[in-house]
Amino acid sequence: MKNKYLKLILILSLIIFTTIGTYAFSFRNMTLDLIQLSDTHISNRQDTAYKALGSSKELLKDAIEQINEIKGLDFVLFTGDMVDSATEENYYEFYKLLTKLKYPSLNTFGNHDFHGDMTKEEVLKTVKNYNPNYTFSDSYYAFSPKTDYRIIILDATMDDSANGMLPQEQLQFLDNELNQNQDKIVVIALHHPSVEPFVANEHSLLNANEFNEILLKYKNPIVVLSGHYHAARLRHWGNLVFVSTPALVTYPMAFRHIKIVNFKDRVEYKFEFIPTRLDDVKESNRQNVISYSTLSGNIYDRDLYFIYHKKHPKSARYKRNKIKNATKQTKTSQREIKKLSQPKNIKPKKTKEKKIKQQEETNTTQKKKRLFNLNIFKKKDKTEQQEPLQLQET
Secondary structure, eight states: OHHHHHHHHHHHHHHHHHHHHHHHTOHHHHEEEEEEEOOOOBOSSOOOSSOOGGGHHHHHHHHHHHHHTSOSOOEEEEESOOBSSBOHHHHHHHHHHHTTOOSOEEEEOOHHHHSBSSOHHHHHHHHHHHOTTOOOSSSOEEEOSSTTEEEEEOOOEETTEEEEOOOHHHHHHHHHHHHHTTTSEEEEEOSSOSSOSSOOTTTSBTTHHHHHHHHTTOOSOEEEEEOSSOOOEEEEETTEEEEEOOOSSSTTOEEEEEEEEEOSSEEEEEEEEEEOSOHHHHHHHHHHSSOHHHHHOOHHHHSEEEEEETTSOOOHHHHHHHHHHHHHHHSOOHHHHHHHHSOOOOOOOOOHHHHHHHHHHHHHHHHHHHHHHHHHHHHHHHHHHHHHHHHHHO
16 A cells, blocks of 8 residues: 555656646747738728738738648737728728637737727727737737746827827836836837838838837847838847838738747747738739839848847947937938939048058068168278279379
C-alpha cells in the first residue's frame, strides 16, 4: 500500500512540476502572433481610380480564407477604414464577412468609419453589438493579451477631415500606459501614421511630433501600426518600429502577418507580406493608380526579419534625428526640389584619397626642389675651390 501511495505522489508531483515548468517557459507566452489588416473600405459602390470598391467584399473574403489557414494566431487587428462610409448596410456587410473568421478581431477607427449617415455613438454601439470582443466603452483603449505585451489602441479621427489629431486626453492616456508598462513590449495601433510613407498634407497626423516625443521617452520595445496612406513602409530605429500597411482595396492589395518573440536579451521581429489572390482585380487597379511602386514600397517594406538587442538601445537623440530626417524626406517642398536640381558653381569636395594623393605629390615636389637647391650649392662650392688652385698654378 505504501508503495502505491508513493507512486501516486511521485506521479502527481511530476505532473504538477511539468505543468508549472511548461507555463513558466512557454513560447506562446513570449510570442505575439497577429494579423494586421487595413483600409478594407467595404462598400456597394463602383470602383474609383484609387480604390477597387466593387471588389471590396471579395478581397476581404479572400484575405479571411488565407488568415484561417495560418495556425496559432492570437488575434486579427483592423487599423481603420473598415467601411468606405458609415452606414448600417456597410457595417452589416463587414461583420457578416467576419463571421467566417476563426480568430478574434479588434479594430482602431479611421476617418471613413465615422463619416456617413451614422453618428460616432451609433458606430460604437453597432461595433459592440456585432463584435463580442469589443468590450470597451470608448474608441480608444488598452489591453494585455499576454503577460509580456500591452496593446494600445488610439483614435485620431477628426470631424469632416482626412487629417488626424490626437486629443490631449489620449496623449496623456498613451503616456500613462507607456509609463506603467515599461517592462513589456508595447504595440500601438492608430489609423494615421506618425512617420509618413510619403507626402500627403491633407491626410497627415497634425500633432505627430507630440506623439513621437512621448515614444522617445521610453526604452522598451514599441511597435506602431497604422494604415490610411494605402502604402507599405517599415522603419525601425533602436526600440521603435513604425509599420504602415497597405489598403486591401488598393494595389498592392495585401495585409501583414506580424510575429514578435520576446527573449530576455533581445526581441525578434518578423513581418510577412501576404497579397490577395484576386490577380485580375489587382492588375486592373495597378493600371489606375498614379504610382503603384510608391504604394508597394521596396522589398524591405514588405518582408522583413530583424533582431533588437535590449542591451544596446539607441539614444533618444539618435532616434529623434532619424524621425526628423524621415519627415524631411517625405515633406520636401517643390521649391526645395527646384533649388536642389539647379546647378551651382561650387567646387567639388575633395575625397580623402584625392587629398592623400595631392599631399604626396606636394611632398615629392618639395623634395625635388630641396635636392635641386642642394646641387646648386655644391656646384658653387666646387667653383670657389677650383679658382684659387688655378691661380696658384699660374
